[in-house]
Amino acid sequence: MNIPRPRKIVLLIALVATLALLCCGGSISAVLLGGLTDENNNLNAALGCGKGGPVDPDSKLPRIRPYGATQIRNAAIIINVGADQKLPPRAWVIAVATAMQESRLTNLGNLGARNDHDSLGLFQQRPSSGWGTPEQIRDPVYASTKFYEKLKTIEGWENLPLTNAAQRVQISAYPDAYAKHEPLATQIVNMLADGAANAVGSSLEMVCASAGQIAASGWTIPVKDVVGSAFRTVSRPSHQGVDLSSGRYTPIAAAASGIVSMVKCDEDRRGRLSCNVDGYPGKGGCGWMVEIHHAGDVMTRYCHMIQRPFVREGQEVTAGDVIGRVGSSGNSSGPHLHFEVHLNNDRSSAGAVDPVRFMREQGAPLGGEG
Template sequence: MNVPRPRRVFLLVALVATLALLCCGGSISAVLLGGFGGDDDDLSLYTSGCGTGGPVDPDSKLPRVRPYGPAQMKNAAIIINVGANLKMPPRAWVIAVATAMQESSLTNLGHLGKENDHDSLGLFQQRPTSGWGTPAQVRDPTYAATKFYNKLKTIDGWETMPLTRAAQRVQISGYPDAYAKHELVATQIVNLLADGAANAVGNSLSMVCASAEDIAASGWTNPFAVKVKNQYRWSVGSGFRTQDRPDHQGVDLIAGLRTPVRSVSSGVVSRVMCDETFSGVKDCDRAGWPGKGGCGWLVEIRHAGNIMTRYCHLVERPNLKVGQRVAAGQVIALCGTSGNSSGPHLHFEVHLNNDTSSASAVDPIQFMAQRGSPLGGSQ
């Protein structure tokens, strides 16, 4: 698949990944609990710029994102422009667009008769009888978006909430988890209509590209964020399905023992386990070696859009429970060298469709770069 490459760091990381090798565990398979739902798993998220060019004019010729047509993309552009005019950071734009995708498919709905949800109208299905405004007002996209953002402002901590929680606090929907499935395509739309603004620091108005420790407006961040003398304390080792290691289903991020490992996006813990046996006994609590086999201590997390991430070779059993919700950037474990490993590092995988098998794995370097969080660092 040919995809845009956002910044020079992506090219550097890709080069380093092909030059370095570090032993680590292969893929494993198991059955997961049901996912978040949704079928928008397109990896072709355009990432030119970090929002410095600003949102496009809603009346200009707009690009299309399937299945949304010209009128729907215009409504998305209006939502983004209103957010910019209100001095809301780009994370708010992603939340607002995703909310309108769920509530109206980005269509300015009138009264739907018997199918109408009470008296809900417009892009956000706002109800005049609940104080959102008159029927004419809530069917004005600019007015409706303004009301959405003004309510979002009042929610303490919305900037770091999972998108579906922030949207639900505004909308009070009967389907509180439905917003999450739109996050990836909402990110794509914001990037297309606002010069890659979903790559910028999500809670900042500066439109600066997110660095490793930041959470991008897309809701994604780097698994490591520790610096020493302004240098990140890790480097990229063995890459995804290289010529030398075609069965390597992730990327190795080399870091010091017990370096904190973070969840790269908000989600739900789906598995915590020791993927290693030695002489028939679970053996993850001591350092591994090349050829020992297994991922060692590992964590798997399900994210919006049916994405699953896997974190291997952890130093000890993470203090997490299956079903526990975690936030983007939350420390979930410590880097180690358990399992099939020649030294401390994190083996990091990304899988589509909530599938744990190797068939669903995608290149983490490419995937994370497309979300404004390139996997790059130096020691």
């Protein structure tokens, strides 16, 4: 494999964002927003949508907690192999997350009694299962190539939840274990490939994801309309989300893959379940609403739907799936989608973060933001 020459990584030292994190965040954290640091411990974000290409694994690489220099170099190799194979950056995120689960990005040799059968290398591939010889599997370039070759054989892998795509390659005894690594894998790809997780397309034709497209991060916007009322304004300090000014019956998309954790008619201040009619300011309640639990313990909430949502609790959804339609039920002055993002799967106001900032960092900026 020909490793590309060093390319410039675009870094933004986001002092304002850091202050916002400290005042609004509680345990928001290390994985989603504070896990990436340079040598001066500054918060950084790669914003180039992949245009600068992957960084050379042999160049000076950023520090990314909790991994060491050798582990980050292995992540860079995984990304470069995916780029050489002309795969879209979504594949790079899947591969990095898989290696995080299988080996903590460490090129493992034979662990003796602690070995999982004859599993070796970054992806714990087994010679006895036909992945290659022990020497081949412990070559990070070879192992990454074999992972991507198997991924490409899975029909529709691009649209599968990350944990499902990884499991179909790995056939693990712990099929749900990959999901927890998706947020940090996304950030690693952004840091090592100039913001590629915010992009769509192959390594040859990569562009920033536009409204309605699913970025390599696995996130998309719920509706295409502009932000009306913002998060925790002076006039509405308890407004825990944003209002997206959408027309009645506009389809609402799941912002990312996940499991539907709540579907209900949210009662108003009088304890009534009256969601099949338009609401009004001061009525109280979210009306018809849905909550979805995503990888990394992120929860999204969608309120004021016009009718019973199209999904049920416990259902697995994929980014972009239509979960309901915009309405004006509950505490509402007119048709719109009230959209919230919560970290640590905390449904309370303590877990809420600004959806505008969060979605921009996932490469899926809400309407009116770019």
